[in-house]
Amino acid sequence: MAPSICTVAILMMVVVGASAAVLTPQNYWHAVLPNTPIPSALSRRLPKDDQGNVGSSQAVGVTVGPGVGVTVGTPGPGVVVNVNPFLYQYAATETQVHDNAGSALFFLEKDLVPGSRMTVHFAKTTTDVAFLPRSMANFLPFSSSKLPDVLSSLNVGSNSKEAAIIGKTLHRCEEPAVAGERRHCATSLESMVDFSTASLGSRDLLALSTEVSKPDSSKQVYVIPPAGVKKVGGNKTVACHAEPYPYAVYYCHATRPTKSYVVSLTGTDGTNVEAVVVCHTDTSSWNPRHIAFQLLKVNPGTVPVCHFLPSDHVVWARDV
Template identity: 55%
Template structure:
């Protein structure tokens, strides 16, 4: 029996049949059947694949340093809409609004250090109201006291009157770390026990300066609260809303932050204007302070013995500021070496202690 030629026409097929080359024909029929079967299977697979819903896209992706950070698949409600639905009587203060994620390219001035597409502020030159001052269990060094001796960081409540003069620097960071979408923030570990996992996720080397920042912020968020105080580190705008409404027991709230309305917010002498002091809250308020981290984290805490005010200030260089002031009426649980006591030369629990809030901090209180 000779070599079988390819079957490529009906004529060839009949010639082989009449010549008795039936095994070749059987083999050809089998191959044809298998080919048709494979084609049918491929067609069915294509139909099934087309009918099945595609896998959901990742909700969020972080572009490497210098790129953009954006939410790929939006949630059913935006953080802004969540805020306005829960807190209809107050706008989002600029300190939170500037921390909302956008598609715009993140600014990275020379005095910012970025990790994993987000930015961490390093200290701004000059005397300023810095975060450790708002950690009331923090003991200031003599070096820190001397460095701030020419600034009105803390003052007595009796000084909160029209005509009082105070030297303050209201400069705020030119940019800020961004809140993660809530679905992402809730899925990212945030505790000292998970530090190795967190550093790996953020692509941060364990012994780097960034790792030390992450470690300190986690520790700060896990500190034991003072008596009567409630603390929470918010990693999304929605979590700020939830903490505020639960802690203050109301949705009728006012959220404010310090705003420079005109001029340059440089260090200068400010004067409280004639009708510039307005009470915002007489107890029943909370404050949110930004923490250094790979993305926006606000350290929020209730302040049951705190009075909050908004104050209109006029600077010697023409700057106008609508500032937020917090006055603490009970400082008995503060560290005796806190910078406020060293600068005012008073002891814990003796007099109310007040301070301005920088523009990137927020006070939330029940509306009148």
């Protein structure tokens, strides 16, 4: 999916270049959240000019990288989980369970103690495509019922692999929420900020993403060092998961009760990770065949279920 002229790119240069001081996503962030640093998962997606300066016009590409979904399993090509494991109403296939049997894709809260050893591959789930300004994102169609218009606006062929990926993301964004959950697909950074502040009832927030010292590190065993587990915020968070799309789209959801942690990890090859962890203390509304229950051999609603966030996802919590 690499057209020579893209409607998105042209609109981006016109909208952002004409009114950068007013409309840039980063300016909106700093106006609403002046005390909250932008995490690297999001700063990598801010529009940049040809010199790499944030805040100028940028031609947004429309390529969707090969890492569609969550890449897990052995290093190398891995296994692509076509059903996002962070969508809790879906059942996992036997193949997905088998290929993740030795990985800490999900784990129990009791395992978050110094000395614990976990096999993890901290990989991005999508490519770092740029955010669009909200004015432009709102202008573009974003609905599975308007898929032909979506593909036309992005100059994507209707029978292409990229079209299928776009359609799957749109359907994910339209799935009904589970009990006690609020969800929103943010098609702009401004939209993500608004949903997170409204859901958490505050502008004094932390926005956290997993930081990996060697971004190309392979799947390996990590150990939690002494004093390596830090509790974050209260019992409510917003998690925003990157979705494969030609521009930055995040599936965000607010659930309660949850617990969030930042966990230090050291890998066998010397990779250091500051990993964001979300623990769900009420899983009673999840699909009983969800991959977490099958891997951990527990039942819905019985024990807290935790997972690391990939390096391109974000957790929001109150700064308490």
